Amino acid sequence: MRSQLLLLGALGITWALQASTAWNRPDEGARTELIQSLSKDHKPGEEIAFSPEWEWGWAHRIHGVIKKPKLRLGRHDLHRPHRGLWLILGPNSSSPPATLGSPERSTRYGPYELRFYRGDQGATPLLEEIAWGRCRTTARRTACREGKGEIRRGEVIFDGRFAHGYKLKLPPSGQATLIIDPKDAKSLVGGIGHTDHGARHGQAPVQLAVRQGDELLFRYAYQPKTGLRPFHLRLDRSAPLRFEFSTSAPDRNEMALSLGLQ
Amino acid sequence: MNALEPLDRRLAWSLGIGTFLLLLFGADSVGFTRDEGYYFKAARDYGRWFDLIFSQPSLAFSQAGIDANWSYNPEHPVLMKSLFALSDILFHRSLGWVSGPTAMRLPGMGMAGLAVALTYVLGRQLFCRPVGLLAALMLLFAPRFYYHGHLACFDSAVTALWVAVVLAYVNRGDSVWGHVRLGLVFGLAIATKHNALFLPIVFGLHWLFCQRDRLSLAKARLRLPPIPWWVLAMGVLGPLVFLLHWPYLWPAPLERVSWYLSFHLHHEHYPVRYFGDGLWEPPFPRAFPFTMWAITLPLVTLVAATAGVLAQARESLSALWHGVWDRQERAFLLLATALFPPLLIAGPKVPIFGGTKHWMNGLPLLLIIAAAWAWPHIQSLGRNRRPFVLAIAALMVLPGAVTLLRHHPHGIGSYSELAGGIRGAANLGMERQFWGGASRQLLDQLNREAKPKARLFLDRTNLDAFKAYQEIGYLRADLRFARGPSRADWGISFHQPDSDWVLSHLRQSGFKPVAAVEVEGVPMASLFKKEP
Structure with a gap:
């Protein structure tokens, strides 16, 4: 009797899950309607993200209606500030990060939801200037090398997840000091952590100490684990920040920084 | 026996x-x-x-x-x-x-x-x-x-x-x-x-x-x-x-x-x-x-x-x-x-x-x-009456057939009910491609839109498979195989661990996404076109 109930239960749950997953399949009509609405309301400079982040099919649809859209690449890429963000939420989506706050607008299109988050117009969504030694990255210069170490701006990879930011390869000395000038910003926001490459190969934690003048503002030991840990530093003054990285095992212990100012 | x-x-x-x-x-x-x-x-x-x-x-x-x-x-x-x-x-x-x-x-x-x-x-x-x-x-x-x-x-x-x-x-x-x-x-x-x-x-x-x-x-x-x-x-x-x-x-x-x-x-x-x-x-x-x-x-x-x-x-x-x-x-x-x-x-x-x-x-x-375990219980549940027994047996066999139909021809990345189907598996971060076959569904668009003698970088689809597509007529004969994305006019990226760099590289190298092979919204491979 118990076995019969087990089989019956298994049949019931199997077919219920089949129905449920069929119900959650994409609705192309709703998708099209959402994209058309987005293309009408989107303004230059506003960024777009979609969740779940693996639903990469949104990207070519967005590119089809908006010229050179600024796409955020997923959950890890939503830690940074923005000047206006459109977020497409689909079935299987997790909750957006709490740091986004409440949306200004939210519209449903079938199983999808399109949200707009009003950002900070004075924000710098992604730092362009980071100095290392005598080198400084700029809008045009995307990389700096120092003693066989390197910092390079672009996409950083976390095992199938991505973010815009900087990849930091530590030099053989295991030490790197990056200088970030916050200017008049009130906070430095984003995420710091290991790339997937760094998590696989890093043999020791990477210590980070953030100082402004003589004051220690932040200290943390990043274990070699893939992904960005949220980072939010409130700033009382506008002096440059020193990001002091150090590790006893620098070989392939690759870090990622995805930071903006607001 | x-x-x-x-x-x-x-x-x-x-x-x-x-x-x-x-x-x-x-x-x-x-x-x-x-x-x-x-x-x-x-x-x-x-x-x-x-x-x-x-x-x-x-x-x-x-x-x-x-x-x-x-x-x-x-x-x-x-x-x-x-x-x-x-x-x-x-x-x-x-x-x-x-x-x-x-x-x-x-x-x-x-x-x-x-x-x-x-x-x-x-x-x-x-x-x-x-x-x-x-x-x-x-x-x-x-x-x-x-x-x-x-x-x-x-x-x-x-x-x-x-x-x-x-x-x-x-x-x-x-x-x-x-x-x-x-x-x-x-x-x-x-x-x-x-x-x-x-x-x-x-x-x-x-x-x-x-x-x-x-x-x-x-x-x-x-x-x-x-x-x-x-x-x-x-x-x-x-x-x-x-x-x-x-x-x-x-x-x-x-x-x-x-x-x-x-x-x-x-x-x-x-x-x-x-x-x-x-x-x-x-x-x-x-x-x-x-x-x-x-x-x-x-x-x-x-x-x-x-x-x-x-x-x-x-x-x-x-x-x-x-x-x-x-x-x-x-x-x-x-x-x-x-x-x-x-x-x-x-x-x-x-x-x-x-x-x-x-x-x-x-x-x-x-x-x-x-x-062997299920059959006696199927018989009991069906009260040994043939139509009921057949119906229950069918209910047991058909979930696989339904999943197969829903995911064909990308069964290589098929996941079943316990994972929440293919979308649930994507959310869990499970692999769905490793072998380069999903480019098949992007070939028609390449045939229509690629310029004569365009160079194609197809990521996990290798040269021998490329030639097989051309031999069979699925891919235009004039199109050329590119070993890397740097000299390609078109690029395909698969969504798998050793292709993360491809996806990222194409995005950062002036390629624009133009299509994706999807199964219930889950991408298997994406097509990029180099912008002029």
Whole structure:
């Protein structure tokens, strides 16, 4: 009797899950309607993200209606500030990060939801200037090398997840000091952590100490684990920040920084 | 053991032919995998040797002739590749019925049909006709088995041969012919793929279990019962068939067999995405093969298989406890032949790439165990009334068929109800591509939009598969293969661990996404066009 109930239960749950997953399949009509609405309301400079982040099919649809859209690449890429963000939420989506706050607008299109988050117009969504030694990255210069170490701006990879930011390869000395000038910003926001490459190969934690003048503002030991840990530093003054990285095992212990100012 | 009746033979043939036809009709949309590209090339090389046998036999059997035609791809034996070659010669070059690549796929489909048919036969002999049918249909509709059945590869073939050897083993009786047949079939199995090399170990464990009352320890010496004839049959005929089938081994058998075994003992690891983590190097999670079975087989099949394994284990333990000396010990044999493949892969240093194909040979036996457990309960639930019993059996078999239809032709990345389907699996961070076939669905757009002589970077789709697409007319002949994205006009990126860099590189290098191959919204491959 118990076995019969087990089989019956298994049949019931199997077919219920089949129905449920069929119900959650994409609705192309709703998708099209959402994209058309987005293309009408989107303004230059506003960024777009979609969740779940693996639903990469949104990207070519967005590119089809908006010229050179600024796409955020997923959950890890939503830690940074923005000047206006459109977020497409689909079935299987997790909750957006709490740091986004409440949306200004939210519209449903079938199983999808399109949200707009009003950002900070004075924000710098992604730092362009980071100095290392005598080198400084700029809008045009995307990389700096120092003693066989390197910092390079672009996409950083976390095992199938991505973010815009900087990849930091530590030099053989295991030490790197990056200088970030916050200017008049009130906070430095984003995420710091290991790339997937760094998590696989890093043999020791990477210590980070953030100082402004003589004051220690932040200290943390990043274990070699893939992904960005949220980072939010409130700033009382506008002096440059020193990001002091150090590790006893620098070989392939690759870090990622995805930071903006607001 | 139940004797086969004429109806059983008809059913087996029907299942086999039906499977073959289903695969053939669905094959057009299943893209060529990287390994198929290599095997197409190998088959064409070996095919030249078959031509040479008739035109210049002395050259054909010289070392120069052998090495010139059999050197490519020595890491796998050549039974299937030879069949690919012969099929190409017959169905394409001679008869012109199908294209070369399609002809080369036919033996793989035939082997998948054989696997289904033999699963029926084994289930029928060990239990009853309905158990055989249930198991065979569950195998046919296992989405990943169905996918692999289309390919000019070895995985469906070694699955069929694994079942064939088990069948030969249980049917060997005491006759000389029964043992010779076992040895020959084992030879064919190891001539298919190296998974079959472990069968003597499995049968050895079974034999020890069956003969446990004859084992004794006296004066610190272990006494074994007489070595059975199957050891001799498999030990002599198996290697003989293996050696004879593979001309490449003839000039230097010891050296070349050693190389072959060493290649697989030290096989490199390809990355796998597993619950969001990239697994690039050992140690790998021991639960990997079992977890993958759990989330790729239909949930009801999983439940039946788990309950069935427990039931067979209870029977084996009961036999141990009560001392029932059944020299057949079917329960133990079923468990060993079903679970040895995944247990082998569960070793932390054993490569785990390839989805579920590397232990797929255990699947038919697992499904027989599942069907054997389920059938009496199906009968009870249906009150032994045929329409109800058939309906419940159908409800048990059809989830696999539904999933298969929903995910075809991308069964390589199919996940079942326990994972939440293919979308749930994507959310869990599970791998859905590794072999380069999903570019098939992007070829029409390339044909329409690419400029003459455009260069295409196709990521995991390799040059041999690219040429196969052009040969068959799926891709324009003027389009050119680019080895990297830097000089390409178009790029394809697959969504898998070792292609993350491709996706990222294309996005940052002036390529714009223009299309994606999706299954229920889950991307398999994405197409990018270089912006001017």
